Amino acid sequence: MKITDLTIHRMSAVPHKTSGANWLFVRIETDSGVHGIGEGSLQYKDAGLAAELNEFRRFIIGKDPFEIENIWTSLYRRVTWAGGPVSMSAISAIDLALWDIKGKALGVPVYELLGGKYRDSVRLYANGWFEGCETAEQHAEEATKIVEAGYRALKFYPFKGPQVITPERLEHGLKLVKAVREAVGPLVDIGIDIRSRLDMWSVARVAQMLEPYNIAWLEEPVMFDNVDAISALAKSLRIPVATGEQLFNRWEFRPLLEQNAVKIIQPDICHAGGISELKKIATAAETYYVSVAPHNSNGPISTVASLHLDTCIPNCFMQEVFVNFLPRYEAVLTNPLVITNGHAAPPEGPGWGTDIDLDALKQFPPNDYVTVESEPYADF
Numbered sequence: 001m002k003i004t005d006l007t008i009h010r011m012s013a014v015p016h017k018t019s020g021a022n023w024l025f026v027r028i029e030t031d032s033g034v035h036g037i038g039e040g041s042l043q044y045k046d047a048g049l050a051a052e053l054n055e056f057r058r059f060i061i062g063k064d065p066f067e068i069e070n071i072w073t074s075l076y077r078r079v080t081w082a083g084g085p086v087s088m089s090a091i092s093a094i095d096l097a098l099w100d101i102k103g104k105a106l107g108v109p110v111y112e113l114l115g116g117k118y119r120d121s122v123r124l125y126a127n128g129w130f131e132g133c134e135t136a137e138q139h140a141e142e143a144t145k146i147v148e149a150g151y152r153a154l155k156f157y158p159f160k161g162p163q164v165i166t167p168e169r170l171e172h173g174l175k176l177v178k179a180v181r182e183a184v185g186p187l188v189d190i191g192i193d194i195r196s197r198l199d200m201w202s203v204a205r206v207a208q209m210l211e212p213y214n215i216a217w218l219e220e221p222v223m224f225d226n227v228d229a230i231s232a233l234a235k236s237l238r239i240p241v242a243t244g245e246q247l248f249n250r251w252e253f254r255p256l257l258e259q260n261a262v263k264i265i266q267p268d269i270c271h272a273g274g275i276s277e278l279k280k281i282a283t284a285a286e287t288y289y290v291s292v293a294p295h296n297s298n299g300p301i302s303t304v305a306s307l308h309l310d311t312c313i314p315n316c317f318m319q320e321v322f323v324n325f326l327p328r329y330e331a332v333l334t335n336p337l338v339i340t341n342g343h344a345a346p347p348e349g350p351g352w353g354t355d356i357d358l359d360a361l362k363q364f365p366p367n368d369y370v371t372v373e374s375e376p377y378a379d380f
Contacts, residue, residue, distance in 0.1 A: 001105065003065050005029040006057040006094070008050050009358060010366040011332065013041070013299065014128075014325045022046045022366045023299030025356055026053060028097040030065055036100035037356050039301035040093030040270050042085065046366070052090040060094065065101045072276050076249075088248040088271055095274025096305050103351035110308040111346060114279060121343040122310040125153035125191060127297070128322035136179035143180045146323065147188055151342035153318055155191035155219070156180070165202035174209055181213045189216035189318075191242070196220045200233055207237045217242045217264055231261035240264060245295035248272050250281050257288045264317055268295040270302045275309055282313040291317035300329040303337065304354055307346045319344070332360045 006028050013021040021043040028036045042049045056075055063071055075091050076082050103110045111117060129146045133139045139156070146154050158173035159165065180190060192215050194203065203221040210218075218239045222229055224246045234241040242264035247253055248271055256262055267281050282292045292315050294306045303321060310316040321344070330336045335347040335354035347353030 001030050001032045001034070001065060003028055003060050003063050004031050006053065006060060006097075008053055009356065009361055010046060010050075011299070011361045011364040012367045013043070014322070014328055024049055024093070025299070025301060026093045026097050027356075027358075028060075028065065028094070028101060030101060032105070034101055034105050036065070036097035036102075036104065036351065037301055038093040038095065038097030038100065038274070039299055039305070040089040041298040041302060042089045042271070043297075045086065048086045049089050049093075052086050053093065056090055056094060065098050066105075068095065068098045068102065068276060071095075071098065072273070076273075083248055083252075085246075085248060085271060088273055092270050092272065092274040092277075095276050096269070096301065099275050099305075100351040107350050109346060109349065109353055110275065110305070110351060111311045114275070114308070114312045116312060118312050118314050119310075119316070121340075121345045122307055122316060123153065123318045124151060124321045124339065124342050124344055125155055125189065125293075125318045126151045126323045126342075127155050127320055128324040129154060130156045131324055136175045139176050140179040140183035143183045147184050149323075149342075150340065151323075152187065153189035153191070153216070153342070154180075154184070155193055155320070157193050157195060159192070159194060159197065159206055161197065163197065163199045163202065165198060165205065170206065170209065173206070177210060177213050177215075186214065191215070191217045191219055192239075193219040194221045196223045196246075198222065200229065203233060204236065207239050211238060215239050219243065219266070220245070227255040227259055227261055230256070231259040234261050234263075242266055242293065245271075249277055250284060253281050253284065257285060257290060260288065262290065264291045264293050266293050266295040266320075268298070268302075269306050269309065270298045275305060278309055279313070282309070282315060286313075286315045289315075291315050293317040294319060296320040297322060299325075300333050300337075300354075301352065301356065303329065304333075304346060304352045307337075307344055308352065311346060328364065331363060332357055 009025045010022045023041045024046045026038045158176040219242045240263035244266040
């Protein structure tokens, strides 16, 4: 079997961070007629990603799609300037498509190729449930709906604005957290995502004030690029720290693990090298007793592929899912995700167990680029 083509397909994403984001898929064809679908969605940077994929296309045509490790390593080491978000997202998309091909050709789900099931279903935490909410009452109302839908974990972003938090912003954020906690009760896990906005003093102040609300994790409290700072901060807090969505391979996760800097890592299957690399990252994390909660603010193949990974790694914490994305997922997947009581399993069938309906994509034409409108950009 040989690869004969790689085509790129885009659709508009559900607005998140910016209204100009797209989801980008690759479809890899083979001379046997088997094809695979991957995703490398990079939000509003899909033009750069498409250019890199077209460069990679010339390399992979004629290759054996079963030689996933060889192709991955060749793409990563092909030039002096390896890594980075654009190249790694392109590698991720290709990697995912190759695993789909291998599963389809062998007639087995991808998770079987990764060692088989460790669990039958994966616990989810809900994101995106708060879109349009401003007041504490609105947050409480929407959080209640999430719990009524069966979820027992959720995440949101109550602390917005520049690096140094003010008393007013702190008070407002705490009102939101208090309202959500009272609405969902004591048995629902709540994650607070700082989005790397704050400085060390501000995070310490926020974390201290959050302690009465039994927060399950504090996500990206500071920027990802200073492991010493993250480690020192995490060891000073009583709330577990999570990070990793802006790290792109096992080498970038290594110092986090070696310094015991976090309790949860959050690699993104569309950006950190696909399933091939995330399986290695998860195994490395397991040696430090660190849990894995794959980041996922992307499209449907990202979610499906993450579930295949989660199903077979022992140290999966939970899987992120944007509940406001689910209707669009259903519109383009040939075999939809099934979520029951806040849990999901990969769709049944060879490869991913589902595919992208290319005709259905026409309902959602890709967006043109627009200026980023979201936090923290709008405040700087």
